[in-house]
Amino acid sequence: MPETTTLDLPMLAGQVDTRLAQQRDPASPAHQVAHCVEIHGPVDATLFASALQRVINACETLRLRVTGPAGDPRQEVGPADGWSWRMVDVSDASDSRAAAQKWMRDDMATPPDPERGPHITQALFRAAPDRYFWYQRVHRFLADGYTCRLVAARVGEVYKALADARDGTVGDTFTPIRRLAEEEAQYRASPSYEEDRRFWIRQLTxxxxxxxxxxxxxxxxxxxxxxxxxxxxxxxxxxxxxxxxxxxxxxxxxxxxxxxxxxxxxxxxxxxxxxxxxxxxxxxxxxxxxxxxxxxxxxxxxxxxxxxxxxxxxxxxxxxxxxxxxxxxxxxxxxxxxxxxxxxxxxxxxxxxxxDDPLRFGPYPATMHSLCEGxxxxxxxxxxxxxxxxxxxxxxxxxxxxxxxxxxxxxxxxxxxxxxxxxxxxxxxxxxxxxxxxxxxxxxxxxxxxx
The missing domain is CATH 3.30.559.30 (Nonribosomal peptide synthetase, condensation domain)
Incomplete structure (x- = not known):
């Protein structure tokens, strides 16, 4: 299982660039990634909440927190207590899809704050007995679109396992942040980094x-x-x-x-x-x-x-x-x-x-829609x-x-x-x-x- 807390981690280069961009326009809500998973069938909200909690517990990047002074920021992996999820019933609306979309638009209009959080938003919309929308939003400082698709696929797998009365343990599904930081540091100190640098200079000078x-x-x-x-x-x-x-x-x-x-x-x-x-x-x-x-x-x-x-x-x-x-x-x-x-x-x-590999929640297929990727x-x-x-x-x-x-x-x-x-x-x-x-x-x- 992943560590509960990992102290004093360096930021990845992508995080540094995203953080700088957010600081240039702190009120901008554009620096986030949001997706909606449309589930074509009924959803057991209790099983869904359990699957979501297990995956977030295992995914360190969704639990990162900025630490250190402003001039030398670092990050750490904290407990999975800085987020919450909501169950929203829009099935009585004349247009349940439009009602869910409005809720998502309003949420995405809120500027994310990588320094304070909360960093992620999770909501499950009941549009009809056989149609649900799962919405997830995360600051790009923490994750990119690939990460959201990875998380969605894993939640679907764990949900199916729990629905089938099988073990829904996540285990070491995601690469630890420390390993990603180590690999990036090794790359930036390697001959490959200089070779890549020369390539792009030749291409674009x-x-x-x-x-x-x-x-x-x-x-x-x-x-x-x-x-x-x-x-x-x-x-x-x-x-x-x-x-x-x-x-x-x-x-x-x-x-x-x-x-x-x-x-x-x-x-x-x-x-x-x-x-x-x-x-x-x-x-x-x-x-x-x-x-x-x-x-x-x-x-x-x-x-x-x-x-x-x-x-x-x-x-x-x-x-x-x-x-x-x-x-x-x-x-x-x-x-x-x-x-x-x-x-x-x-x-x-x-x-x-x-x-992309098709998503499933239990026996039901799901479609992932990209709402925002920066x-x-x-x-x-x-x-x-x-x-x-x-x-x-x-x-x-x-x-x-x-x-x-x-x-x-x-x-x-x-x-x-x-x-x-x-x-x-x-x-x-x-x-x-x-x-x-x-x-x-x-x-x-x-x-x-x-x-």
Missing amino acids: DRPCPVNLAGRFAAASRTRLRHAVELTPRQGRAVRSLTDRLQMGPSALMLAVTALYTGRLTRTDDLVLGLPVSCRTGGTADTAAGMLSNVLAVRLTPRPDQGVIGLICQASQAVEEALLHQRYRLGDVRRDLRVHERVPLAATQAGAVLG PVEDVSCTLRERSADRRMYLEVEANPALYEQAEVATHAARLVRVLVEVVRAPGRLVEEVDLSGEGTSGVRTRASRLF
Whole structure:
């Protein structure tokens, strides 16, 4: 079982960067990670509470507390008594989903405080006898999106074990924070760290001037705009078929599509885009709960006379190379290049989250919805696939200081048009791809504030 208290732990590099960002805007609620798990069946609240308590007891990162003076902050793992969970019944509301969403929006509007806490919020909503929503929110200082998915999967496993009258002991499921800190210290003192540093300096020293779809930049906002476009099953299968045929990850395809779209609209053939990564490498990859995620600055050249297939392959190769150096943090890259905090480096981001293992609570499937995974500086384009039903959709999040909701919806629809055309006919030239978004047959578009 995990230790009750571990004293005097150093902060991970990701924690330091997140803490600094929060200190620059203490009132911002953007520096948090929130997810909602939609459970498609009845939930035993007593078993759920027991499963949740056991997992939080075992997950050190959810019990971290800042210690030490302001100039030399440290952290420790405390007892699991700084959090609580609520059972909220919204089944009598005319729209139970909307009622649950409002509660979550109100909670996410509260600025988290990494110095004091509470650091996590947990709530279970009863929307109907056979429909529940489990909401969890945590400060990004403690955890990233991968951690929340890891915790959700483990709670589902423990809940099922308890429901089946089996042992629901969690044990040493999660990598201890001390081990993560030791591995990071070893990396930063190793030749690999210097090799990674040289790689990113070579890639970005002569980087182009930043551009984006808004034609101007702003600091990351405290809120976000969202719009999702659902692909048809046939279109989703076509995406899978192309990535399988080219033996490439879907994130590389989304980077290529975003580069093509942004490059054409801004008339730019040299772009630096951000690729969010979980940054789980080595032996702790599957059980590493903590703030480890990173953003990689991927440079692409979507020339109009280039073949689409060539751009896709370029993106795939660039992603493969970047992943070899993914432990070197974007904050360190900015410092190495002396990029001012207000100057964008990889503000437009693109990626994909496909193929997650399906969640289950007892015999019932569950769908995990991402509500917030940190600030949005410009535009973030993510291709997602729901684990419960394998429905695929493209979600665009945008900074409201730069875009209106109608613009976000337009960009989302057009990006799907580009994705569908690229998948259908990758042999054409970049300049031949239609960006209008008209005639996108079979695409269902909808606003998506939460899920």
